[in-house]
Amino acid sequence: MSSNMRPLREIRYVLTGLGNIGRTLLELLSAREEPYAERYGVALRCVGVADSSGAAYDAAGLDPALVAAIKRERRGVSALPQHDPDLSAAALVAEADADLLFEATPTSLADGQPGLDIVRAALRSGKDAVLASKGPLVLAYAELAALSDSGGNLTRPRMRFSGAVGGALPTINFGRRDLAGAVIERAELVVNGTTQVILGEMAAGRSFEQAMAIAQAQGIVEPDPTLDVDGWDAACKLVIFANAVLGQPATLADLRVVGIRDVSAEQLQAAQHAGGRVSLVALATRQAQGRYELSVGPVALGPEHPLARLSSQEMGLVITSDLGGRSTLASLEDGPVGTCQAMIRDLLELYGPRRG
Amino acid sequence: MSSNMRPLREIRYVLTGLGNIGRTLLELLSAREEPYAERYGVALRCVGVADSSGAAYDAAGLDPALVAAIKRERRGVSALPQHDPDLSAAALVAEADADLLFEATPTSLADGQPGLDIVRAALRSGKDAVLASKGPLVLAYAELAALSDSGGNLTRPRMRFSGAVGGALPTINFGRRDLAGAVIERAELVVNGTTQVILGEMAAGRSFEQAMAIAQAQGIVEPDPTLDVDGWDAACKLVIFANAVLGQPATLADLRVVGIRDVSAEQLQAAQHAGGRVSLVALATRQAQGRYELSVGPVALGPEHPLARLSSQEMGLVITSDLGGRSTLASLEDGPVGTCQAMIRDLLELYGPRRG
Numbered sequence: 131m132s133s134n135m136r137p138l139r140e141i142r143y144v145l146t147g148l149g150n151i152g153r154t155l156l157e158l159l160s161a162r163e164e165p166y167a168e169r170y171g172v173a174l175r176c177v178g179v180a181d182s183s184g185a186a187y188d189a190a191g192l193d194p195a196l197v198a199a200i201k202r203e204r205r206g207v208s209a210l211p212q213h214d215p216d217l218s219a220a221a222l223v224a225e226a227d228a229d230l231l232f233e234a235t236p237t238s239l240a241d242g243q244p245g246l247d248i249v250r251a252a253l254r255s256g257k258d259a260v261l262a263s264k265g266p267l268v269l270a271y272a273e274l275a276a277l278s279d280s281g282g283n284l285t286r287p288r289m290r291f292s293g294a295v296g297g298a299l300p301t302i303n304f305g306r307r308d309l310a311g312a313v314i315e316r317a318e319l320v321v322n323g324t325t326q327v328i329l330g331e332m333a334a335g336r337s338f339e340q341a342m343a344i345a346q347a348q349g350i351v352e353p354d355p356t357l358d359v360d361g362w363d364a365a366c367k368l369v370i371f372a373n374a375v376l377g378q379p380a381t382l383a384d385l386r387v388v389g390i391r392d393v394s395a396e397q398l399q400a401a402q403h404a405g406g407r408v409s410l411v412a413l414a415t416r417q418a419q420g421r422y423e424l425s426v427g428p429v430a431l432g433p434e435h436p437l438a439r440l441s442s443q444e445m446g447l448v449i450t451s452d453l454g455g456r457s458t459l460a461s462l463e464d465g466p467v468g469t470c471q472a473m474i475r476d477l478l479e480l481y482g483p484r485r486g
Numbered sequence: 487m488s489s490n491m492r493p494l495r496e497i498r499y500v501l502t503g504l505g506n507i508g509r510t511l512l513e514l515l516s517a518r519e520e521p522y523a524e525r526y527g528v529a530l531r532c533v534g535v536a537d538s539s540g541a542a543y544d545a546a547g548l549d550p551a552l553v554a555a556i557k558r559e560r561r562g563v564s565a566l567p568q569h570d571p572d573l574s575a576a577a578l579v580a581e582a583d584a585d586l587l588f589e590a591t592p593t594s595l596a597d598g599q600p601g602l603d604i605v606r607a608a609l610r611s612g613k614d615a616v617l618a619s620k621g622p623l624v625l626a627y628a629e630l631a632a633l634s635d636s637g638g639n640l641t642r643p644r645m646r647f648s649g650a651v652g653g654a655l656p657t658i659n660f661g662r663r664d665l666a667g668a669v670i671e672r673a674e675l676v677v678n679g680t681t682q683v684i685l686g687e688m689a690a691g692r693s694f695e696q697a698m699a700i701a702q703a704q705g706i707v708e709p710d711p712t713l714d715v716d717g718w719d720a721a722c723k724l725v726i727f728a729n730a731v732l733g734q735p736a737t738l739a740d741l742r743v744v745g746i747r748d749v750s751a752e753q754l755q756a757a758q759h760a761g762g763r764v765s766l767v768a769l770a771t772r773q774a775q776g777r778y779e780l781s782v783g784p785v786a787l788g789p790e791h792p793l794a795r796l797s798s799q800e801m802g803l804v805i806t807s808d809l810g811g812r813s814t815l816a817s818l819e820d821g822p823v824g825t826c827q828a829m830i831r832d833l834l835e836l837y838g839p840r841r842g
Contacts, residue, residue, distance in 0.1 A: 158809070162667075166667070170666075170667075282839060284840055292664075298664075298809075298810045298811060298813065300660060300664040300813075303659075303663065303664055304656060304660075304664075307659065307831070307835065308648075308654075308656040308659055308660075308831055309827075309831070310526075310830070310831050310834040310835065310838060311518075311522070311526075311827060311830035311831055311833070311834050312827055312830075312831075434795075434797075436795075436816065439790075439792075439795060441790075444812075446814070451827075453514070453654075453823055453824070453826065453827035453830065454654045454817070454819070454824060454827045455654060455817060455818050455819035455820055455823070455824050456800075456817070456818040456819075457654065457656075457815075457816070457817055457818075458802070458814070458815070458816040458817070458818075459813075459814070459815055460792065460813070460814040461810070461811060461812070461813055461814070462811050462812040462813075462814075463810070463811035463812075464811055467809055467811070468809070468810060468811050470809065471665075471667060471668055471807075471809035471810045474666070474667035474668075474809065475663070475664055475665070475666050475667060475668075477667070478666040478667050479663065479666065482666060483638060484640055
């Protein structure tokens, strides 16, 4: 079947969150309109956007390239002609005539907002949701699973979040699909870029402050750096992994979390001297009754460990399972693009041509 | 929904090929009857088996543990009471009242038989097919895609083969699903265990013959060792990868294939001295017009290469794509169990509960 005969399926989406990830997603979708229509039969129409300055809706479609350009000029949605000062992001999502929500607002670990209400609004109004944000999943996984197909109820809207656990690293898909039938015995996730860079630079002799400056220059540090340094970003990803892959209803309170503040120069040198390195590892180990023990902390990886030689900006995981042996995944990505690829992956899984 | 309320779905299967992979699959499915029923709602019934000695069919079900035990005693299907001397494997598959074929017969690169006729019989009789064998896909991918859903026609039976390209390594699923929306620029596959072991042992100072003996003792060498040594096993996997992931209708004739016979001790030592190693790499590189150049040959991997430090029995791949950055997958498996996990993964994707 030649692709120019493929009927186009129009997918109307709303995007909340126009930081690095949201803006990059708009740029990518705008630039790839033709190839995605041709190759996947999907015609995307952006009907709503929201950032911290406000929300805008246009059933006829907003121009994603224009919205991205406004963001690059450091202006906001409030600068768009379609800006509606009486419209909140959650109301936009609830009321928009759209198929899909892309959610990329910054994570608040205190209450999961604004993302949590936004995702609720999408699912309750019958919209599919593709999440880059972790907060809603960390704080309310069970609720969102019940509102969506993630809990097994296929009459619900579909929720996907493969970009919420390490950018393009296919953690969730691999754990849920490729290891189906196997029992995971151990999972080690190195999924926080900031601590990878900091520990790597400190092992090379730089001070913590110098190393942090380098990480910040790369644009990878959370708005609140303590989330990275104290292990909470990694802990969030482990909570999501536990819920979605291990089937264990975990919350942050169930994890033992230790950050990297007390890692000494001596420990770093020793690990390096042995041919390995220290990384912040999010760890799940299966206990006798089938429950997983979950923790985050710095670990000296030996030279034979598959994650000991990750590049500075690379993330990875190792899973040991009864039937799959030892599986390793790693992803070296360029800033937000990898997370956007994960969101596009989810989009095409939901709306692309079903194929074997 | 408690799992003991989940309605059981009975799946009737035929298994062709009872070598290491087929026999291990029977043992695993037999041992995991209860957990798979409980967790996935799937009740498997083996209604037919075939090996080189013959075929057997029983609508009431054969005992997979018994069949595996007979194989362990080095007897064959001809020893089963249900053996039908007038029944060929292809006829068994065509006529059996079954949902699914598991195909694990040894690969013949000359004509793809007996697997090709077996798979044809399954698809033409409306049965889904899960393949561990490469031959049918290498020699007749386009034909089998047209007979199945792999070509996009979802009214056809479903064909899955994630275990045909490196055991449990999720090559096909990752390439087709997780990289959806991205354009693959380069793919390097190290997926032949025999040459990994031989080149590793030779780098450690052993002769080719000694290294081959070690690989054979591990049970990983093809019945015809030249398939491994001359690069044809890796080439087969690259052909399947090209067809299924890159969307390029390749055959073995389209590949430049060089094996490991001319790799010198000096080259091995030099690579090791530099901190890397020589591996047989199956390579796809995207050319300007979008077509991929495909080749197999020994490559000196530098110390920074993600595949330079694979364990002796580990396989892996690196894919560079425009949106996904550099993705690395690796799989360290125990003999045939990894391939069986891939077949179980495919089984559960086809028949397990659909979930988000």
